[in-house]
Amino acid sequence: MRKIAILTCALVALCLSAHCEPHPHSPLDSPTREAVQKPDEVVTLANIQEGMVVADVGAGTGYFESRLSRAVGPRGRVLAVDIEADLVSQMKARFAREGLVNVKAKLGTPDDPGLPASGVDRILLVDTWHHLQNRSAFAQTLRKALKPTGQLVIVDYTLEAPVGPPAAMRLSPDTVIQELEAVGLRARVVPETLPNQYVIVAEGSAP
């Protein structure tokens, strides 16, 4: 299942480029990705303040981390979690190379990203929700990690997008909202200009 997830991830990222060009590093870091992924817009929608603790769950190669690092500033902290040990090693090397001292790469398990209880202001999952095996339990776990004013931000492919995961893996925004509300979160789709994805923001930490 993990191998399928990684393969899908790589294929999705490859197809993010209109010409499906190979990239010398990871396709997730292809320079052509920025135009369609709009990472600055995603970070703005996450409404991150200086000093916050932000978790990027399913961080992959750490594509979002330089932006998240800047957004939280020197007093804040970014936890970049992935379940693939190779990716976590790559992220550690990348963060050291880029001097991202407030970002930590962390190995999670498929059921638990290992976030501190009631300790995270923002949890970001980009192109990752549809990979999760048990989304209900995972949503519960994320809810417990949110601070009382915390928010969960999910970015994933629309059913209609011309690129993205196989149709059978895609989830409509309504389905994701139902999954989040089933564990007590309040969730809504927020306006954005991403060509192929929707953005959902959820809040309501565990009592």
Ligand SMILES: C[S@@+](CC[C@H](N)C(=O)[O-])C[C@H]1O[C@@H](n2cnc3c(N)ncnc32)[C@H](O)[C@@H]1O
């Ligand atoms: C499509 S990639 C997206 C990577 C990154 N978010 C980005 O936008 O560049 C999905 C990532 O989610 C990771 N993943 C899948 N299931 C996971 C889980 N249960 N917990 C944490 N990461 C997971 C995969 O290993 C993969 O790196």
